[in-house]
Amino acid sequence: xxxxxxxxxxxxxxxxxxxxxxxxxxxxxxxxxxxxxxxxxxxxxxxxxxxxxxxxxxxxxxxxxxxxxxxxxxxxxxxxxxxxxxxxxxxxxxxxxxxxxxxxxxxxxxxxxxxxxxxxxxxxxxxxxxxxxxxxxxxxxxxxxxxxxxxxxxxxxxxxxxxxxxxxxxxxxxxxxxxxxxxxxxxxxxxxxxxxxxxxxxxxxxxxxxxxxxxxxxxxxxxxxxxxxxxxxxxxxxxxxxxxxxxxxxxxxx
Numbered sequence: 001x002x003x004x005x006x007x008x009x010x011x012x013x014x015x016x017x018x019x020x021x022x023x024x025x026x027x028x029x030x031x032x033x034x035x036x037x038x039x040x041x042x043x044x045x046x047x048x049x050x051x052x053x054x055x056x057x058x059x060x061x062x063x064x065x066x067x068x069x070x071x072x073x074x075x076x077x078x079x080x081x082x083x084x085x086x087x088x089x090x091x092x093x094x095x096x097x098x099x100x101x102x103x104x105x106x107x108x109x110x111x112x113x114x115x116x117x118x119x120x121x122x123x124x125x126x127x128x129x130x131x132x133x134x135x136x137x138x139x140x141x142x143x144x145x146x147x148x149x150x151x152x153x154x155x156x157x158x159x160x161x162x163x164x165x166x167x168x169x170x171x172x173x174x175x176x177x178x179x180x181x182x183x184x185x186x187x188x189x190x191x192x193x194x195x196x197x198x199x200x201x202x203x204x205x206x207x208x209x210x211x212x213x214x215x216x217x218x219x220x221x222x223x224x225x226x227x228x229x230x231x232x233x234x235x236x237x238x239x240x241x242x243x244x245x246x247x248x249x250x251x252x253x254x
Contacts, residue, residue, distance in 0.1 A: 004034035005056070012047040013193055014185075022057025027106035028065035032080045035110070039087050049200055050192045051091065052184050053114055054098040060123070061107025066243055069134065075227055078137060081106060082219045085138050088113035089212055092201035096188060098180035099123045099173075104161065105136065112142040116174035118184040119164040125172060126161030133239025133249060134230060137222040141215055147171045 005018040017038055019025040042048065055061060068077040088095055088110070095114035103111055103119075104126050111117055119125075127136040127143075136156060143152035151170040155162070167173040177183035192200070230236050234254050242249035 002034065003028075003031040004038060006038045006042075008042075008045075008048075010189075010193060012045060013049045013197075014188055015042050015045070015048055015051040017051060017053045019053075019055035019061060022055070023059050024062040025055045025057065025059060025107065026065050027061055027063065027081070027110055028068060029077065029080060032077075032084050036080075036084045036087055039084075039091055043091065046197055048093050049195055049197050050093050050188045051095040051114075052098060052181070052188065053095055053111075054181050054184075055100070057101075059101035060099040060103040060111065061105075062102055063105025063107050063128070064109075066132070066240060069132075069240055071231055071237065074231065078223050078226060081109070082138060082223060085109065085113040085142070085219070086212070086216060089208060089215060092204055093197070094192060094200075094204065096184040098184045099125075100180060102161075104128055106138075109136065109138040109142065112139060112146055116184075116187065117167075117172065118175045118177060118180035118187070119167065119173045120178065120180050121164050121176055123164040123167070123173075123176075123180070124161045125155075125164075125167045126159065127155050128159045128161070130157060130159035131239070132243050133233075133235040133237075133251070135226070137226050138219065140222050141218040145211060145215075 001020065003021050005020045007016050008014065009016060097111045097114040097117045099111060099117060100120040100123060102124050105128055108125055108127060127139045129136045140156055143155060147170045164173055164176045168176050175183050235251050239249045
């Protein structure tokens, strides 16, 4: 099964991208490559005015592959995920995101790299990496742009999940609606479809110029912190190993 479905609607104005490995829709190497490939393939389509990213099944994504976080594999995983995030932020039209169910870890990081998030009432958002003795590099960079610093730190440090209503209250979610896909499509039709694609591309570049420069720099910083400092700790390796073994981790705080 292909990890991603892609097609266009509205006479080439709306690109649809759908994570296609239910129910978890894990953001692994194959999913990252498929998303990046689709962005490359459609980037030059001059009639686009928007992208709608959603997911097959009851959940948006349970997150990244824990196996790919292990020593020896995490460097390649982080490099590819962070390159995808930059590609999403650089894409010339807004990427709307429709979320049902769980949107966690690397899945939330992908959603954060998009634009407005439309959520079902049952949606749950979280960065649970701290439960595994690691941290969320991309979310550490992107969350403060979406919510205020204390709210970002709450999610990053606690590892807890929040519901759609609270996510909307802190500015993480744009709209809560029973069918988030319909809400995102309605936003596209009302606010983006009638715009000039050329003007929209310039507006996106203008709005994100300073952010993109900062995000590129900060992603390199947190990637180095993750690989050189965090992965040298005993607890990071213990947390990942314990998760895969389905047991409680034993922290030694070193």
